[in-house]
Amino acid sequence: MLSEYFSAVDFLVLKPVILLTLFGVGVMLTDLLLEERHRYLSAVTALVGLGFAGVQMWMIQSQMRQAEVNELEAFRGAVRLDHFGIFFFWIFLISSAIAILLAIRYLEIEQEHHGEYYALILFATVGMILLAIGTDLITLFVSLELMVISVYILTGFLRRDRRSNEAALKYLLLGAFSTGILAYGMSLLYGLSNSTNLEEIAFAISQRPAGDPVVLLAVITVATGLFFKVGAVPFHQWLPDAYEGAPTSITAFMSVGPKAAAFAFLLRMFMLPLGPAREQWLPLLIGVAVATMTLGNLAAVSQSNVKRLLAYSAISHVGYILLGLVSGNDTGLKGIAIYLLVYAFMNMGAFAVVVAMRRRDLIGDEIDDMAGLMYKSPTAAVLMMIFLLSLAGIPPTAGFLGKYFIFLSLIESQHFTLAVIAVLYVAVALYYYFRIVAVMFMREPVDWELPTLAPGIRIALGVTAAMTLIIGLYPEPFIQIVSRTVLP
Amino acid sequence: MPNTYFQNYLVILLMLGVVVLLAGGMIVLSYLLGQHRPSRVKLSPYECGMVPTGDARQRFSVKFYLVAMVFILFDVEIVFLYPWAVIFHELRMFGFLEMLLFLLLVGAGFAYLWKMGVLDWTGSDTGGPAGGTGGSPAGGRAGGPE
Numbered sequence: 001m002l003s004e005y006f007s008a009v010d011f012l013v014l015k016p017v018i019l020l021t022l023f024g025v026g027v028m029l030t031d032l033l034l035e036e037r038h039r040y041l042s043a044v045t046a047l048v049g050l051g052f053a054g055v056q057m058w059m060i061q062s063q064m065r066q067a068e069v070n071e072l073e074a075f076r077g078a079v080r081l082d083h084f085g086i087f088f089f090w091i092f093l094i095s096s097a098i099a100i101l102l103a104i105r106y107l108e109i110e111q112e113h114h115g116e117y118y119a120l121i122l123f124a125t126v127g128m129i130l131l132a133i134g135t136d137l138i139t140l141f142v143s144l145e146l147m148v149i150s151v152y153i154l155t156g157f158l159r160r161d162r163r164s165n166e167a168a169l170k171y172l173l174l175g176a177f178s179t180g181i182l183a184y185g186m187s188l189l190y191g192l193s194n195s196t197n198l199e200e201i202a203f204a205i206s207q208r209p210a211g212d213p214v215v216l217l218a219v220i221t222v223a224t225g226l227f228f229k230v231g232a233v234p235f236h237q238w239l240p241d242a243y244e245g246a247p248t249s250i251t252a253f254m255s256v257g258p259k260a261a262a263f264a265f266l267l268r269m270f271m272l273p274l275g276p277a278r279e280q281w282l283p284l285l286i287g288v289a290v291a292t293m294t295l296g297n298l299a300a301v302s303q304s305n306v307k308r309l310l311a312y313s314a315i316s317h318v319g320y321i322l323l324g325l326v327s328g329n330d331t332g333l334k335g336i337a338i339y340l341l342v343y344a345f346m347n348m349g350a351f352a353v354v355v356a357m358r359r360r361d362l363i364g365d366e367i368d369d370m371a372g373l374m375y376k377s378p379t380a381a382v383l384m385m386i387f388l389l390s391l392a393g394i395p396p397t398a399g400f401l402g403k404y405f406i407f408l409s410l411i412e413s414q415h416f417t418l419a420v421i422a423v424l425y426v427a428v429a430l431y432y433y434f435r436i437v438a439v440m441f442m443r444e445p446v447d448w449e450l451p452t453l454a455p456g457i458r459i460a461l462g463v464t465a466a467m468t469l470i471i472g473l474y475p476e477p478f479i480q481i482v483s484r485t486v487l488p
Numbered sequence: 489m490p491n492t493y494f495q496n497y498l499v500i501l502l503m504l505g506v507v508v509l510l511a512g513g514m515i516v517l518s519y520l521l522g523q524h525r526p527s528r529v530k531l532s533p534y535e536c537g538m539v540p541t542g543d544a545r546q547r548f549s550v551k552f553y554l555v556a557m558v559f560i561l562f563d564v565e566i567v568f569l570y571p572w573a574v575i576f577h578e579l580r581m582f583g584f585l586e587m588l589l590f591l592l593l594v595g596a597g598f599a600y601l602w603k604m605g606v607l608d609w610t611g612s613d614t615g616g617p618a619g620g621t622g623g624s625p626a627g628g629r630a631g632g633p634e
Binding site: 005006021025028029032 | 579582583586593596599600603604
């Protein structure tokens, strides 16, 4: 016991988060003393911080295994470190590390290499972790804000680029609006239950009569806020603009890390406090999921910008992931977890190739910029093809596994129509992903300048490609990890 | 149950009605009963005081916003310090250390913005290490240099 307010368990659970915060503040301050050409040291420091947090979490996990406990509760139920939270912790750590690796050379080319980038990534990671392990409305709300505010700033990080500024402003205004709606929904939940603890809210809601209008209103407002954060139709408008305008390394980051965190938050909210009201939100969720898949896939077909295309494809993936929640059984929740894990690698890999296309004289995010990549850099072209195959969900790659579990869960829960629709949209997805492949392999290159494969980008590409293939070829250990993360 | 629940808010609803009636009534009555002798001076936005010149919608220096943000930082700090000071005796050493840590974190933010030149109002517009003046980085859309 450190004191009556702060127990040893509290400290243990928060150790990785405290480490990341300290490293974030440290990077922010030491960067001021660094010269321009030593900026990469800030990136190294941030990576070391992530490494320390990872080691710490590894030690916590081994302690939990030894003590044979499945979860650690801290701060009187405000934070609960369970397998669900730990699983998401690793996704966040990986996405943050890759976002840092991608940025070093990229920000130099953009002439916006500042240590704040790395500090903000660490702060966003802190927010994401707490969002995945929080079980109290106040904790969840504060960590959500910490995450999204960091990402707003990172979106507008290219200060002299109008697109980046516009994206950041749009994202900030719409984000603030949706956060307001979410806060309103949370206040209704508090009003219904007189508690900010998710389990007590779940109990209070289960006591309400079926079809209670106040519960329905709370469900709709909370769902609206959450759907906005994950980028589901009809709250997706910010997403293509924000993804296109943000620095590409940040687009990669926010399409994976903060999105997974928003899904962790969404799952916790829908499974715990809103769980008893499942009948009320199920039709809503089905409508949103189908609309998200439809719009994401159809809008992606006509895009000429790779970042925008991947943004719409990200929207369609949100639709697939929501289908896992529609079925709501163990397979579906397992499917969501493995989908998010796989998605982290394949999506960051695809964006890593786009980052590599950036040169001094070329932004490189148009599909035409990829022309003849096969002749200039066969490695980059082949890797991009693997990532795109995986995003489409073709068998030897990891993307297939995520889609397999989602479709299986839909069939198990008798949602045959939804399963058919979801499978049909894979065909549409194949078409627009292969447009990029066709341009890379069939067209003559416009110029012969090679893409920048800096050390950081090489590592990122290697890791993401390896994991995309490994999970696809040998999924057994990952399925076992995932099956423990399922929420009640 | 919900019946009495909403009855609690009935008072507020009544209050709202009274407020609307009172304020609206005053405006309507003075419009109906009062004399109307408009003149140029009376119709100006501010009947007394300076004659307005120019448009109020001009661009402010971004420094005003920065100062506003710094203000919020320390405002929040004060908000935390007040309740802390009230129960300081009960919290004892733990509370002291906890608040010290919090103040250090806020202090780190303060050191950062100091170094960035937010508090420096005399220099040129480019304060701090990040305020470079270089043009936008070279880069074009498909096909080569701009």
